[in-house]
């Protein structure tokens with residue numbers, strides 16, 4: 001995987017320039033995603049969670065680094081691996097947990113589950129089980145942003161596997177032709193299901209392919225919140241101000257399998273451990289705070305405790321929350337819109 005990350009770690013001693021409040025908020029968001037996912041990994045083994053679950057743990061810096069710049073007026077579209085994007089965009093955590101457990105009190109009344117969480121009021125237009133389906137939808141949202149003229153943007157998250165989809169090519173082309181405020185965030189986590197990116201991607205470099213469409217690409221370290229945050233600032237500087245689409249590219253890793261239950265026979269046994277121990281985004285964040293002194297580690301410890309309590313109460317609430325009733329079957333489905 002990336003050799004850039006090591007170098008960046010050594011250079012990461014400069015103060016971030018962010019307020020203490022912004023730093024703590026970013027850390028809280030990443031930690032919330034991490035604990036949400038780690039807990040789901042455990043809860044999945046009990047059989048309490050219906051349907052498929054794809055965990056985002058390991059990639060938190062990407063979602064949070066990108067979304068910390070956005071407001072509710074900006075739109076995002078997620079993927080099948082969407083919990084982290086949803087939390088980063090401000091979706092209610094207990095309501096998401098209820099959704100994943102299939103409760104009628106869930107964020108989408110228990111009808112979306114893990115792969116279809118949405119909250120339009122927060123600008124979260126939905127996770128999506130169809131690989132490559134979100135990018136054209138986000139171009140549509142970007143057209144709306146352009147027409148409204150309020151400086152808002154639409155963002156899509158795209159995996160290495162999805163980067164090979166024709167829909168993504170069409171979306172990139174359309175975004176350039178229409179010069180819409182659209183940010184394409186490419187998260188290369190090394191695998192598309194069980195296929196390595198080095199095998200599945202026909203060109204040497206996804207970045208060159210994106211640039212081939214005429215989209216400027218800002219590269220970042222996918223394990224480092226501050227690196228993604230800075231790249232996103234550059235992308236937004238362009239896309240919010242009439243410069244058309246932009247892209248972020250980063251390399252990262254998912255700590256768990258493609259889906260919960262994946263035996264992961266396609267990866268080296270120590271692959272994840274190495275990243276968890278050396279590159280982990282929360283570790284890196286803490287190391288930087290230790291070096292710069294911008295926020296005391298005790299403050300981050302207190303955030304950890306708050307987050308653990310939130311996840312605990314979310315799981316308890318989700319387990320106790322009511323399941324859908326038979327009369328819920330025909331409400332809030334396609335023909336209700």
Ligand SMILES: Cc1ncc(C[n+]2csc(CCOP(=O)(O)OP(=O)(O)O)c2C)c(N)n1
Nearest residue numbers: 081129130131159160161162189191192193
């Ligand atoms: C159109 C379509 N083709 C295939 C699939 C099956 N599928 C689900 S996830 C996935 C891999 C996607 O890989 P990537 O874009 O790298 O995202 P990651 O799982 O790594 O987050 C595939 C092929 C699908 N859901 N939709």
Ligand SMILES: [Mg+2]
Nearest residue numbers: 159160191192
């Ligand atoms: Mg992938």
